[in-house]
Every structure is written in structure tokens, then in C-alpha cells.
Amino acid sequence: MKILVCIKQVPQKDAPLKLNETGTWIREDVSYEINEPDAYALEEALRQKEKHGGEVVAITSGPARSQQVLREALAKGADRAIHLEDNAFVGFDAYNTARAFAAAIKDEQFDLIFTGLQSDDYGYAQTGVILAELLGHPHATIIMQIEKSDSGIRVKRELEAGYFQFVDMPLPAVLTIQSGISKLRYATLIGIKQAKNKPLRKVALAEVQSALSDNLQKIERLYVPQKTKKTEIIDGSPNEIAKKLVERLRNEVRVL
Amino acid sequence: MKILVVVEQREGKLNRVSWETIAAGQALAADTGGTLEAAVVGAGVSGYAAEIAAKKLAKVYAIESAGLEPYTPDAFVHALKGFIATNQPALVMMPHTYQVRDFVPKLATAAGSTCISDCIGYKKDGDKLLFTRQMFQGKLAADVSFTGAGPWFVTFQNGAFRGDKAEAGAAAAPVEVVNVEIPAGVVRNQPHEVFKEAKQAVDLTQAEIIVAVGRGIKEEKNIAIAKALAEALGGDLAASRPICDNGWLPMDRQIGSSGQTVAPKLYLALGISGAIQHIVGMKGARTIIAVNKDAEAPIFEIADYAVVGNLFDIVPPLIEEVKKAKAANS
Numbered sequence: 070m071k072i073l074v075c076i077k078q079v080p081q082k083d084a085p086l087k088l089n090e091t092g093t094w095i096r097e098d099v100s101y102e103i104n105e106p107d108a109y110a111l112e113e114a115l116r117q118k119e120k121h122g123g124e125v126v127a128i129t130s131g132p133a134r135s136q137q138v139l140r141e142a143l144a145k146g147a148d149r150a151i152h153l154e155d156n157a158f159v160g161f162d163a164y165n166t167a168r169a170f171a172a173a174i175k176d177e178q179f180d181l182i183f184t185g186l187q188s189d190d191y192g193y194a195q196t197g198v199i200l201a202e203l204l205g206h207p208h209a210t211i212i213m214q215i216e217k218s219d220s221g222i223r224v225k226r227e228l229e230a231g232y233f234q235f236v237d238m239p240l241p242a243v244l245t246i247q248s249g250i251s252k253l254r255y256a257t258l259i260g261i262k263q264a265k266n267k268p269l270r271k272v273a274l275a276e277v278q279s280a281l282s283d284n285l286q287k288i289e290r291l292y293v294p295q296k297t298k299k300t301e302i303i304d305g306s307p308n309e310i311a312k313k314l315v316e317r318l319r320n321e322v323r324v325l
Numbered sequence: 326m327k328i329l330v331v332v333e334q335r336e337g338k339l340n341r342v343s344w345e346t347i348a349a350g351q352a353l354a355a356d357t358g359g360t361l362e363a364a365v366v367g368a369g370v371s372g373y374a375a376e377i378a379a380k381k382l383a384k385v386y387a388i389e390s391a392g393l394e395p396y397t398p399d400a401f402v403h404a405l406k407g408f409i410a411t412n413q414p415a416l417v418m419m420p421h422t423y424q425v426r427d428f429v430p431k432l433a434t435a436a437g438s439t440c441i442s443d444c445i446g447y448k449k450d451g452d453k454l455l456f457t458r459q460m461f462q463g464k465l466a467a468d469v470s471f472t473g474a475g476p477w478f479v480t481f482q483n484g485a486f487r488g489d490k491a492e493a494g495a496a497a498a499p500v501e502v503v504n505v506e507i508p509a510g511v512v513r514n515q516p517h518e519v520f521k522e523a524k525q526a527v528d529l530t531q532a533e534i535i536v537a538v539g540r541g542i543k544e545e546k547n548i549a550i551a552k553a554l555a556e557a558l559g560g561d562l563a564a565s566r567p568i569c570d571n572g573w574l575p576m577d578r579q580i581g582s583s584g585q586t587v588a589p590k591l592y593l594a595l596g597i598s599g600a601i602q603h604i605v606g607m608k609g610a611r612t613i614i615a616v617n618k619d620a621e622a623p624i625f626e627i628a629d630y631a632v633v634g635n636l637f638d639i640v641p642p643l644i645e646e647v648k649k650a651k652a653a654n655s
């Protein structure tokens with residue numbers, strides 16, 4: 070099976086975020102990591118390849134720094150990578166990102182395309198499904214299991230409140246992967262070495278420009294949300310905090 | 326402006342969150358001088374249409390086809406795309422459920438437009454409509470506008486509006502049945518029955534005291550200190566999703582949209598950031614205490630008591646103090 074995995078670089082989970090001068094995006098001088106569900110998407114792609122053979126290709130769009138996530142994917146076992154490299158990609162809405170990906174892979178035929186189920190920064194939860202529509206492929210979202218079947222694949226979708234559902238679908242298909250689908254592997258030293266010699270194709274914005282449009286939605290203002298609940302801050306030394314909390318637990322919460 | 330709310334029915338039930346979307350639509354229609362209509366999509370849905378028609382709406386559509394049951398994104402998009410092309414709403418509103426997020430990006434794309442997803446509210450800025458959504462896992466919020474032509478699509482987060490605020494109409498709204506054809510070949514996915522995994526061993530829904538751990542616990546072996554605190558308090562241990570994904574605690578201790586929904590007297594969150602998917606499972610707790618080293622963690626927005634600090638410093642003396650208090654009681 071030939072599998073494409075979309076991997077996004079996002080600010081690290083506990084990176085302190087600061088707004089830029091115009092208040093429309095964050096200041097980019099933070100540390101970055103792989104969007105968590107994308108790491109699981111990659112893991113699942115590698116496992117499918119191990120079972121059924123084929124090829125795993127990682128793709129990302131973003132500035133030079135985002136090459137790091139492709140390096141990680143190659144070190145873990147992806148065969149090659151595609152980097153749509155430009156600062157402008159950071160500001161793309163999901164529609165434009167999907168269109169850029171569709172344009173970048175127009176000469177290739179993938180059996181499966183994986184994305185994460187949503188990004189930690191924008192959280193659109195849309196890019197994969199839009200890509201499926203642009204390519205004319207069927208899709209399924211929030212996937213927790215994938216098995217090859219005679220006619221295509223059988224996937225397990227996670228539904229709300231602990232429910233699940235199996236869905237049979239033909240290939241090619243697009244799947245959005247949920248965190249926890251399997252255990253993540255670590256890159257090995259050999260893997261990291263080998264990654265240096267694996268092909269990484271760079272795609273400039275100009276090469277996909279004709280497939281793009283203006284964004285259809287725009288962030289007018291980004292800000293720290295206002296608190297609506299009255300919260301009492303409990304501070305002091307750890308011992309003082311413990312005493313204050315127990316006092317509240319006894320007299321106000323009444324659980325002691 | 327013509328506004329259409331598409332309510333959700335699934336597996337023979339009208340999803341309660343539908344009332345929230347109707348309330349949101351009513352507020353928006355009032356603020357923009359628009360008209361509000363609603364639609365329900367499926368096979369044999371005219372009963373739901375009649376139920377919805379009791380609310381203050383200009384009209385309700387029952388979009389009907391045998392091909393719409395069971396749910397598939399292909400059939401839903403086929404039916405709704407055709408309906409929207411004829412009906413021409415300027416704005417289409419839906420709840421941000423798993424089912425909606427499965428098909429709405431495809432629908433918006435097929436309609437040549439876009440969806441502002443998972444919104445928690447809206448604002449009017451002169452003539453411009455802005456939709457507010459969480460970004461960066463709730464650490465920041467953004468006001469987002471549409472830049473292109475309609476139809477515009479918006480989805481709202483569970484709990485963003487109050488369903489009980491959906492206004493009843495003076496008389497029942499007219500209901501129109503719209504029969505649609507789903508031609509062979511449109512639907513490519515074959516869904517099977519919905520099911521629940523084997524019965525859960527732990528039922529936290531009745532728990533009075535819950536100590537929940539998140540990724541701030543760092544390593545599996547550290548779970549022990551949270552467990553010790555839970556034991557001292559006479560409560561149960563629970564966790565955020567990543568802890569269960571890692572296998573550090575079994576899945577049936579997961580709280581959130583894909584785990585259990587709990588409403589204890591006390592929910593003590595240790596090293597949990599407060600992503601919306603976690604919060605929906607515990608915001609009904611009577612008292613929430615959060616310990617997090619990041620003063621900006623979204624969990625503090627819903628906490629009654631906030632401790633900004635390192636859980637590894639706070640928890641050990643807290644266990645001691647709780648034990649002392651218990652000993653003094655007996």
C-alpha cells in the first residue's frame with residue numbers, strides 16, 4: 070500500500086504563547102513539536118506498511134522549521150517526504166492547505182491518505198475531509214483501527230460517549246486518525262542516520278499557487294479568553310497551600 | 326439574512342445539542358433581523374420535524390430518503406448540498422458533533438465555501454459577523470470572519486448556548502417534507518452497527534470524589550502519588566485521555582467526550598490542561614480544584630480553586646494534611 074501521511078508542526082503543548090503585534094497570530098519564537106494525532110497517523114502508516122508492504126510518504130506545509138517533523142518521520146521509517154515550504158502556509162485556512170496538498174501530489178496515486186483528526190493550533194478538524202472531497206475519495210474520521218479487507222479496508226470509527234462503529238470502504242480513501250490508535254515507536258539511531266539519505270522533495274509556494282484561492286475565513290483578532298467563573302487562587306508555600314485546601318475541603322466543599 | 330439550522334438525529338434519537346443550535350440560531354436571527362429555518366435529515370424523520378416545529382422557527386424541513394439511514398457522509402452531503410442549492414440560506418448552523426465534523430467540511434467544500442468550526446459564540450462588529458472559536462487547545466480565542474461568498478457554514482461547540490433557552494413559537498411552524506433521491510454509487514462507505522466495547526469495570530458516574538491525573542504527571546510511576554491522594558480522600562482515580570492512551574490507566578478511567586461524564590462533589594485535576602474534550606466530561610462537578618504549573622491553562626477558567634504550581638510539590642503535603650484531618654475526625 071502506498072500511504073501519504075500529513076504531519077503538521079505545532080507549538081509544543083506547554084509552550085507559553087504570546088500574541089504578535091497585530092494580535093492576529095502568536096509570536097513564532099516558541100518550541101515546536103509534531104501535532105499529536107499526526108504522530109499516531111504516522112505510526113499507523115508504518116504498521117500498515119510493515120504488514121502489507123508499500124511505501125510511506127510524509128508531507129507537511131510550513132516554514133523551514135517544519136522540516137523537523139519530516140526528519141522525524143523519515144527517522145522512524147517513512148520512505149520519503151514532501152515539504153511545501155513557505156512562511157505563508159502558516160496562515161492558510163483548511164481549504165487552502167488541502168488544495169496545496171492536492172496540487173503537490175497531483176502526479177501520484179496513494180491508496181491511503183492519513184491526517185490527524187485535528188490540529189492543536191487551529192483545531193479546524195477539517196483538512197483531511199476537505200482533501201478527500203478535492204480528490205474525490207471516500208473518507209472516514211476519528212479512526213481507531215484499520216484492517217485490509219478483500220474489497221478495500223475496514224476501519225473502526227470512534228463515536229461519542231464510548232461508542233464505536235466499523236465501516237467498510239473502498240480504496241483509495243482518506244482517514245483522519247485519533248490519538249491512541251497504537252503505541253508510538255521511537256526513532257532508532259540507525260533510523261536517524263538513514264533519514265539523512267532519504268529523499269525530501271521541496272515544493273515552493275509558486276508551484277502550487279495556481280491551485281489556491283484567498284482564504285475563505287480570516288482571524289480578525291486573537292486574544293486570551295476572559296474568565297467567566299469566579300476562581301479563588303490558593304497560594305503560598307506547598308505546606309500553606311495544602312492547609313488552605315484542606316480547610317476548604319472541610320468547610321466549603323464538605324467532603325472531609 | 327436567511328439562516329438554516331440543521332439539527333442532529335442519530336440512531337433514532339434527536340441529539341439534545343440540537344436545541345442549543347436552535348437557540349443560537351434564534352439569537353443570531355434576532356440580532357441580524359434574519360429569518361430562521363430548521364432541517365432534519367434522515368429516513369423517517371418527520372416526527373422530529375414536528376417536535377422541532379414547536380420552537381420559534383419560520384419553517385421546518387424534513388429531508389427524507391431511505392438512503393440516508395444509516396448515516397454516511399456521502400449521502401448526507403448529497404442530500405444537503407442539493408437542498409442548500411435550492412433553499413439558498415446565507416448561513417447554515419450545526420452542532421459540532423462527531424457526526425457533523427465527519428461531513429460538514431465535505432459539504433462546505435462541495436458548496437464552494439467554508440465552515441468556521443467549533444465556535445463558542447458570535448459577535449456583531451458593525452455589519453460584520455464574527456464567530457468566536459477556541460485556538461491552541463483553548464489557551465487562546467479568535468474572532469473569525471467569512472471572507473468569501475456564502476453559503477457560510479458554522480458549527481457550535483456543545484454547551485456554547487443553552488438549549489433550554491430555545492424559544493417556543495406562538496404556533497407550530499409549517500413542516501415541509503423534502504424527498505431526496507440518493508442515486509446508486511453515491512454512497513461508498515458501508516457502516517455497520519454502532520456498538521459499545523465490553524462493559525466497563527469502573528463506573529465513575531456515581532463517584533463523589535474524583536482525583537484526575539493528566540499528562541503533567543509525566544511518568545507512569547508517578548501515578549502512585551495521585552492514587553495515594555485519592556485513597557486519602559476516599560475517592561476514585563481518573564485520568565485525561567493521553568494517560569489512558571499510554572496505557573498508564575485503563576480506558577474506563579478516562580473522563581471526557583470519548584470517556585465517562587461525571588458529576589462528583591469534588592473533582593481534583595492534577596496536571597490537566599483543560600481541553601474542551603476533557604471539560605465536557607467533568608464540568609458538571611460541584612467543586613473543581615485544579616493544580617497546574619501553567620497559570621494560563623484553560624482548566625483554571627472552570628476551576629473554583631486554582632493552585633498554580635508544581636503538582637509534585639503540592640500533592641505530598643496535601644496527602645498529609647488530608648490524613649491529619651481525617652484522623653482528627655475519627
Ligand SMILES: Cc1cc2nc3c(=O)[nH]c(=O)nc-3n(C[C@H](O)[C@H](O)[C@H](O)COP(=O)(O)OP(=O)(O)OC[C@H]3O[C@@H](n4cnc5c(N)ncnc54)[C@H](O)[C@@H]3O)c2cc1C
Nearest residue numbers: 539540541565566581582583584596597598602603618636
Ligand atoms: C475527538 C476527540 C476526543 C477526545 N476525547 C477526550 C476525552 O474523552 N478525554 C480527554 O481527557 N481528552 C480527550 N481528547 C484529547 C484532548 O483534546 C486533550 O488532548 C487532552 O485532554 C489533554 O490531556 P492533558 O490535559 O492531560 O494533557 P496536556 O494538554 O498535555 O496538559 C498537561 C498539563 O499539565 C501541566 N503540567 C505539566 N507538568 C506539571 C507539573 N509538574 N505540575 C502541575 N502541572 C503540570 C501543563 O501545564 C499542562 O497544562 C480528545 C480529543 C479529540 C480531538
Ligand SMILES: Nc1ncnc2c1ncn2[C@@H]1O[C@H](COP(=O)(O)O)[C@@H](O)[C@H]1O
Nearest residue numbers: 075076130184185187188193194195196
Ligand atoms: N500545515 C500542515 N501540514 C501538514 N499537515 C497538516 C497541516 N495542516 C493540517 N494538516 C493535517 O490535517 C489534520 C487536521 O488539521 P486541522 O484541519 O487544522 O484540524 C492535522 O492533524 C494534519 O494531519
